[in-house]
Amino acid sequence: MEKFEPVIVAFCCHYCAYTAADMAGSQRLPYPTNVKVIQVPCSCKVDALHIVKAFEKGADGVYVAGCLEGDCHFKNGNEKAARRVEYVQKYLDEIGIESERLEMVMMSAGMGYRFAQVATEITEKIRKLGPSPIKTATAL
Amino acid sequence: MKSESRLEKILAAGHLAVTSECGPPRGCKPEDVVTKSKYLEGIVDAINVTDNQTAMVRMSSLAASVIIKQQGLNPLFQVTCRDRNRLAMQADIIGAYSLGIDTMLCLSGDHTKFGDHPQAANVHDIDSMQLLQMVKGMRDDGVFQGGAELKGAPKMFIGAAANPFADPFELRVMRLAKKIAAGADFIQTQCIFNVDKFEQWMEGVRAKGLHKKCYILAGVTPCKSLGAARYMSKRVPGMDVPKEVVDRMASVPKEKQAEEGVNICIETIERLKKVEGVAGFHIMAIEWEEIVEEICERAGLLPRPQV
Amino acid sequence: MITAERKPLEELIEYIKPFKRILLLGCNECVTVCSAGGRKEVGLLASGLQMAMLKSGNNIEIRQHTLERQCDPEYVEELVPMINDADAVMSMACGCGVQEIAMRFKDKPVFPAVNTTFMGASERQGVWAERCQGCGNCLLGETGGICPIARCAKQLMNGPCGGSVTGKCEISDDVDCAWQLIWDRLKSLGLEERYMEITPAKDWRSGGGSGPRKIIREDLAE
Amino acid sequence: MQNSNKLQTQNNKVLVIGGGLGGIRTALDLAEAEKDVVLVDKDYTIGGLMTQLDRTFPTNNCDLCTLAPHLSESNRQEHIELLTMTSVVGVTGEKGNFTATLDTQPRFINLEKCTGCGDCLKHFPECVRFNPGLDHRAPTCMRYPQATPQAFSIDLDKCEDVEALVKICPAEAINADDMVIRREVRCSSIVLSTGASLFDPSELDYLGYAKFPDVVTSLEYERILSASGPTGGKLVRPSNDKQPKKIAWIQCIGSRGLQKGAGSYCSNACCMFALKEAIVTKERFQEDIETTIFYMDMRTFGKDYELYFERAKNEYGVRFLRSRPHSILQLEGSDKLNMIYTVDDSTKQLNEDFDMIVLSTGFKTSEESRKLAADIGIELNSDFFPVTDGFNSVATTKPGVYVAGTFQSPKDIPETMVQASAAACMAATDLPVLDVKVEDTEEEQATERDVSGEEPKVGVFICDCGDNIGGVIDVEALVEEAKNLPFVTVSKAEGHGCSRISMDNIRKTIEEEGLNRVVIGGCSPRTHQAKFQDLIQTAGLNKYLLEIANIRDQATWVHSGKPEETSKKALELLKMAVGAVVKAQPLTDQTLPINKNILVVGGGVTGMTSALRLAEQGFQVYLAEKSDKLGGVARDIIKTLEGNDVQEYLTDIIAKVQGHKNIQIITRAMIVDHSGMPGMFKTGMQSGPQMFYRQIEHGVTIIATGAQPNRPPLYLLDQCASVRTQLETQQFIFTNPEVVKTWENVAMIQCVGSRIPENPNCSRICCQNAIKNALAILEINPDARIFVLYRDMRTYGFQEQYYQKAREKGVIFVRYKADDPPVVEMAGDQVDVTFYDPILSQKVSFTVDNLSLSTGMIADNDSTEELAMIFKLPRTGDGFFLEDHVKLRPVDMSVPGFFVAGTAHSPKLLNESIAQANAVAARAQTMLARDVINLGAASARVDGKLCAACLICVRACPFDIPFINADGYSEIDPAKCHGCGMCVSECPAKAIQLMQFEDDRILAKVEQLLERISA
Incomplete structure (x- = not known):
């Protein structure tokens, strides 16, 4: 079997995380290619359904990236998103998908280095976890 | 006289009554009931027999009451609304009376959540107020709760509980009045540690003349240890153990704590004796029945009067 | 409204294991409002079941549909074209909805996906609390509009037990003492003396004590 | 832009000197009100001190994302001419007709051509100014992706091979022959917002700042805390890179005349600054770190600042000592700083060790600003700050010259923002009033093609962005692969996609091929979406039929050394964009016509000042006062601290307000109802002795109800x-x-x-x-x-x-x-x-x-509560009206079209109220200058058929916009929706969609990315 390269979806809020990704870009901070960003206006826009669907379609990892606590452009969307992520993590456990495959992270717009660091750490973590059980099951 | 109850006689004669309690065993060991009740022989006027206390299954209060009765002592049969519907309760009351039990206490009962069968349904077909009404109806009017006539009415001396420390405080005197209206002949209160608050409650009781309408037995408990004091202050709902009591327990070495607990209890009794309307004491020495004698002795409650 | 909570996935998987094609049904009434069985939860459950089954090597087909109301036969009739394609139905409606499906489609297995919990109100976003037990003989008029049967852990009808502390019930700090609430209400209505009236033992026949209940409005019933 | 050919000879502009936060605000306010501005800054990018701050009090927010749009916005404003690396060398003339001489230093980069690609930096890092200031002792400039102008600057002295450097630029933007340019600008008024410097404590031996690396100034500490600072946000002691356990702040360094060379004034912001630093420190390290503030008086007098102080004490456990430290020493063999101090009024000397000591250094004016003031001819006080009018703190001694921000007097950000807007207001009054508005922007609005019913025809255009994309991956190969994606009709490489030629090509291709969806593979939509939206609009497409795949910032820039994987990822990003654009639907921006009348609620000095300013600009103002007299609390004040006669001022302004033809005064007015939306409000009130009901239509509401x-x-x-x-x-x-x-x-x-x-x-x-x-x-x-x-x-x-x-x-x-x-x-x-x-x-x-x-x-709780209810405005816990953003939008309210000024906002002095009144007038004008308001298209839309009226959206919305309408389903006013999408993701009936971010569009991305796997 070829080397496992996880597919990771990163839902990034426009105001902080997506801007931090741009920041990582302009500072040329490297991170693995496995992370694919989907832009949302606020991390609270990320529906539980989007996350679950991503896993159903075969994502190995998903993370939702919002602003730092207290910094949400829409008052408290990021805190709401964090609670939702926790809820979906429990559901993933029920389904039999390791909840560590889903994460909420927070960063400010200026934290390019953190964006790259998070992307790297999460990719490493998922790599260690191996392919998502759903992916394995569909491959059979 | 409403009944043949020894407790009623003591109270009616104007003596300070003394009751204590005895938790039935968690198994078929009638000798345990005997041992525990023997500690109280000649010390108290009636022995409360708890009904699945703290929602833990024990020998039925009816059976344990009968065993105590067989010892020639006076059981105080406790009945809670938690475990039985009105049919079962009335059946037990008739049964108890038929076996010579003439004094009872009507309670709501601790919630099953706290016991060893949290899965069990809480019956609560009727509440403690309605239970009082029901027993009074059986005794005075000779009818079942459903309206049918009783052939031979149970002449019970009817008790109820009161907790002067629970909230809403302003309702606590009214609630007592309501229980009296429903049929309570005597009252046993929650353990008193906060005497100030109890006095405040009694003031309200006297203002309404309730102490003249029923007998109020003030509940007291000796703390066996600092841990017990802390537990009661923090964990038992509706229990008011002021910080001074806990501090006082904490101020003595461990081996002296039981002694200190007894001291506090006796001082409390002495203080309560001066409160107008207190007709006696209900000494709850949970799993420490042997200490009751010392408390009564030192509090000047012995020997018990003969009636 | 009627409130419900999704059953653990494990239990649901056991139900559908023998089947290949499942029709997962939501209801746009109470269970939507309490976020237990609306379109969104149907989507989440469909996806979750699909994945859980895949993991155990079963590739099943789940179709999703949400009815306006599952406890009315006319709405249930909508399902006729879909029902034949399904080996079994799993309903996210309350117990009433599940039974309606079972009655209408006699030869189709139907399973509940939620536990119907209580009749309640939404205290705030995401929090629902029991308010009524449908005793059939409402005494809210006597108790200041707060129900001691549904909201007192001991169903006390004549006042608070000794476990009421600072407005909370002894069974949990999260539960308000119903009698504290009743008393506060009576006070603010100036009806304190009402407390002194003893509520007699309740007649439970109206509360289901004499078997399953039915309401018939002669003027409407055909 | 430096080389722009705009005529410099008209005198209908305002010259704003200083591109810090205040200068930007002034310039933006003027520009948005359609006034021309020349904004000069001596630095090579604007932003000033603000860009060095980590987080700001009292909300502890990182305000970069709020500030950032301001910065890029300023670049887009056609009314602003931005001259960076420019200083003012002389000013002549007078109000209405100044001439300023400006010198612009060579940047060696042509801003018109530079795309900000960074190739020059990559190859010649030593001579390109882009790096963040990593030396915490010399915080220079923090870099952030929104830098304006988005271009580099070359330090030619450091360059050894100029020719090679020039060649490296793919856009041919490097001009080694650039030189100092001197020019003259004519303007009607001048706003000085040059900011202030910070006191340098090096001279004060006993504080050891020059000797001990662990003694730092508060700004240096800020940089250490900052994620973009020299330590990457790690709090470490400069001496040994270890985390400190005990930190002390010493207040009033360089203020209150306490030290040699200190100003006689209080520096105003340092108490809050220290509190914020202590709290942020505590937040991060909790029990692990001890924080102590040595102070004389805690001056937390701003709005809700006292609560912040209390939180610092009670929640965070910051220790406060009223004390004046005597000296800081480092004992032989110890790595600790030893502080000797006395506490309170005791004389006993105490001794305590700290790991780090932060000196809260105050503000002072810079030599440069002082010289500039002398050149312009404005008077300075004994502390070298400009002398300003007692009732108008932005007016200097020279008519037509205004001052705002920390150069006026020491102050914090909100007050700087207020003065900046106030200065904009005053500067605008000196401009000739233009009656005719030039309508030149709408000329080339192409008609929009109806694409509904058409099969999607997607055009993919991939930029090579010089080497930025083209140098990493094979763009041609990517173009070929993109051709195979579903619905893709055309796939092309486009060089620099944002260059004029490429844009032209794309437009032609769209028209010729009849494309109805466009995907750009290039850089960030954050910077370029608007540009490409404009482009496809000119090609007849709705601007929302566009997706940008950010293959530069998210692929070629960040995966160096892995060309193969990078190409793969770029293709995946394109696939996702194509999948999403296929689902895109044409959307219309919400626009509203504006009613240009203004309702001012409150007839005190604040309300009258705002009313007068706006009336002077030709707007119709309704001034509603609940009592029967104008004047408010000021009627009871005789003189100010500085000795100015309040009654004289009051009599004067009442006369002016009463005499102005554009102001209608309504006394004994009681607001009873309110409806409408920003730009077209209707407010009902009862007024006069008979309490007649009348309704006023207005576009803007100013709340100046005062306090009691x-x-x-x-x-x-x-x-x-x-x-x-x-x-x-x-x-x-x-x-x-x-x-x-x-x-x-x-x-x-x-x-x-x-x-x-x-x-x-x-x-x-x-x-x-x-x-x-x-x-x-x-x-x-x-x-x-x-x-x-x-x-x-x-x-x-x-x-x-x-x-x-x-x-x-x-x-x-x-x-x-x-x-x-x-x-x-x-x-x-x-x-x-x-x-x-x-x-x-x-x-x-x-x-x-x-x-x-x-x-x-x-706060006058009775009336503010009622007004808050009628207008649906938020208030603070103590009943004052709450502004939208405590720092950056101090007079704007969260409900668009509402502004607050004076003591209705919080207790303040008369001249502070007047500054807010002027600021509000400027802010109102930015709105009133437009004929319509564009609210964008990203709003939530409810499908009534699916809605279960569950109220979950009503409760979830952070802004209280959804409501259950008369038909029994949820309704969201697109004009009020902020577009976060919270309601969408909470809706249990899936009855709500957020336009531009519809669920199927997001899911299409997920599906496209993972398609290969599930197939």
Whole structure:
């Protein structure tokens, strides 16, 4: 079997995380290619359904990236998103998908280095976890 | 006289009554009931027999009451609304009376959540107020709760509980009045540690003349240890153990704590004796029945009067 | 409204294991409002079941549909074209909805996906609390509009037990003492003396004590 | 832009000097009001001090994302000519007709051509200015992706091979022959917002700043905390890179005349700055770190600042010591800093070790600013700050020249923003009023093609962005692969996609091929979406039929050394974009016509000032006052601390307001209803003695309802004739000087009814009030003995000088503690005051002839509550109206079209209220200058058929926009929706969609990315 390269979806809020990704870009901070960003206006826009669907379609990892606590452009969307992520993590456990495959992270717009660091750490973590059980099951 | 109850006689004669309690065993060991009740022989006027206390299954209060009765002592049969519907309760009351039990206490009962069968349904077909009404109806009017006539009415001396420390405080005197209206002949209160608050409650009781309408037995408990004091202050709902009591327990070495607990209890009794309307004491020495004698002795409650 | 909570996935998987094609049904009434069985939860459950089954090597087909109301036969009739394609139905409606499906489609297995919990109100976003037990003989008029049967852990009808502390019930700090609430209400209505009236033992026949209940409005019933 | 050919000869512009936060605000306010601005800054990018801050008080937010749009916006404004690396070398002329001489240093980069690709930086890092300031001792400039202008600057002195450098630029933007350009700009008015420098503590040996690396200034500490700072946000001691365990702040360094070279004033912002740093430190390390602030008076007088102070004390456990540290030493062999200090009024010397010590250094004006002031000819005070008008703090001694921000006086960000807007307002009054508006922007609006019913035809255009994309991956190969994606009709490489030629090509291709969807593979939509939206619009497509795949920032820039994987990822990003664009639907921006009338609620000085400014600009203003007279609280004030005559000012402005043809005054007005949306409000009110009902239509609402003097029943107030509020005291002094002459003892008690649990905030105005009255009493009766019993003297800014003067004149200041307040008893006509004297360490008692209580101001809760309900405006816990953004939008409210000014916002002085009134006028004009408001298209839309009316969206919305309408389903007003999508993701019936971010569009991305796997 070829080397496992996880597919990771990163839902990034426009105001902080997506801007931090741009920041990582302009500072040329490297991170693995496995992370694919989907832009949302606020991390609270990320529906539980989007996350679950991503896993159903075969994502190995998903993370939702919002602003730092207290910094949400829409008052408290990021805190709401964090609670939702926790809820979906429990559901993933029920389904039999390791909840560590889903994460909420927070960063400010200026934290390019953190964006790259998070992307790297999460990719490493998922790599260690191996392919998502759903992916394995569909491959059979 | 409403009944043949020894407790009623003591109270009616104007003596300070003394009751204590005895938790039935968690198994078929009638000798345990005997041992525990023997500690109280000649010390108290009636022995409360708890009904699945703290929602833990024990020998039925009816059976344990009968065993105590067989010892020639006076059981105080406790009945809670938690475990039985009105049919079962009335059946037990008739049964108890038929076996010579003439004094009872009507309670709501601790919630099953706290016991060893949290899965069990809480019956609560009727509440403690309605239970009082029901027993009074059986005794005075000779009818079942459903309206049918009783052939031979149970002449019970009817008790109820009161907790002067629970909230809403302003309702606590009214609630007592309501229980009296429903049929309570005597009252046993929650353990008193906060005497100030109890006095405040009694003031309200006297203002309404309730102490003249029923007998109020003030509940007291000796703390066996600092841990017990802390537990009661923090964990038992509706229990008011002021910080001074806990501090006082904490101020003595461990081996002296039981002694200190007894001291506090006796001082409390002495203080309560001066409160107008207190007709006696209900000494709850949970799993420490042997200490009751010392408390009564030192509090000047012995020997018990003969009636 | 009627409130419900999704059953653990494990239990649901056991139900559908023998089947290949499942029709997962939501209801746009109470269970939507309490976020237990609306379109969104149907989507989440469909996806979750699909994945859980895949993991155990079963590739099943789940179709999703949400009815306006599952406890009315006319709405249930909508399902006729879909029902034949399904080996079994799993309903996210309350117990009433599940039974309606079972009655209408006699030869189709139907399973509940939620536990119907209580009749309640939404205290705030995401929090629902029991308010009524449908005793059939409402005494809210006597108790200041707060129900001691549904909201007192001991169903006390004549006042608070000794476990009421600072407005909370002894069974949990999260539960308000119903009698504290009743008393506060009576006070603010100036009806304190009402407390002194003893509520007699309740007649439970109206509360289901004499078997399953039915309401018939002669003027409407055909 | 430097090389732009715009005519420099018209005098209908405003020159704004200084591109910090304040300068940007001034320029934006003017530009949005359609006034031309020249904004100059000596640095090579704008942003000033703000860009160096980590987080700002009192919300502890990182404000970059709020500030950033301001910065890029300023670049897009056609009315702003931005001249960076430029300084003003001379100014001649007068109001209405100034000529400024400007020198622009060579950047060696042509901004018109530069795409910000960074190739020059990559190859010649040593000679390109882009790196963040990594030396925490010399914070220079923080870089952030929104840098404006988005271009680099070359330091040619450091470049060895100029030719090679020039060649490296793919856009041919490097111009080695660039040189200093001198030009003249004519302008009607000038705004100085050059900011201030910070006090340099190096000279103060005893603080050891020059000797010990672990002694830092507060700004340096800020940089250490900052994620973009030298340590990447890791808090470490500069001496050993280890995390400190104990940190101390020392306040008032360079302020209050305390040190050699210090200003005589209070620097205003340092207390909050230190609190914020201590709190952020505590937030990050909790128990792990001890924080102590050594202070003289905690001056937390701003809106809700006192609560922040309380939180620091009680929630975060920051330790506060009222103390003046004596010296800082480092003992032999120790790596700790040893501080010797005394506490409170004790003389005992204490000794304590710290790992780091932060010096809260104050503001001072820079030599450059002083020189500029001299060149322009404005007067400076003894502390080298401009002398300004007593009632208009932005007006200098020279007509037509205004000043804002920290160059005016030391201040924090919100006050800087207020003054910046106020300066914009004043500067605009000097411009010639233009009657005819030039309509030149709408000329080439192409008609939009109806694409509904068409099969999607997607065009993919991939930029190589020079080497940025093309140098990493094979763009041609990517173009070929993109051709195979579903619905893709055309796939092309486009060089620099954002260059004029490429844009032209794309437009032609769209038209020729009849494309109906466009995907750009290039850089960030954050910077380029608007540009490409404009482009496809000119090609006849709805601007929302566009997706941008950010293959530069998210692929080629960040995966160096892995060309193969990078290509794969770029293709995946394109696939996702194509999948999503296929689902895209044409959307219409929400626009609303604007009603240009203004309703000002409140006829005090604030309301009148705003009304007058707007009326002068030709707008129709309705001024509603609930009482029967104009003037408000100012009617009871006689003079200001500085001695200016309030009554004279008031009489004057009332006359002007009453005489202005554009102002309609409605007295005894009671607002009863309100409806409509921003730009087209309807407000109903009852007015006049008969309470007639009338309705006013207006586009903007200004809340200037003021506050009321507090009158708590404390210290015998209203029980004893010789107890007076400070307001009453002032009146008494002026009307009964002969009685004042007889006074032997006078006491004043501060914080009466303020900073207490029931009213936790500081009333801000009382300390200066006490000083004002104390000085006035001494003027009449120099022998009077005056005790001021205080908790903290909060004489911020230049008020400090009057505080010092009062001390010199013998006023006795005695501090009392909140838990041991003074006791007063009636003693006949007099009053006995007993208080604890910390110096004598005992209680002392005096019989006083007059007791003045500093009772401050409170919100007029009854009326603010009702107004808040009618207008749906948020309020603070203590009943003041809440602004939209505490720092950056201090007079805008969260409901668009609403502004707040004066004491309705929080207690403040008259001139501070006037500044806000002017600021509000400027902010209102930015809205009123437009004919319509564009609200964008990203709003939530409810499908009524699916809605279960569950109220979940109603409760979830952070802005309270959804409601259940008369038809029984949820309705969301697109004009009010902020577009976060919270309701969408919470809706249990899936009945809501957020336009532009519809679920199927997001899921299409997920599916496209993972398609290969599930297939």
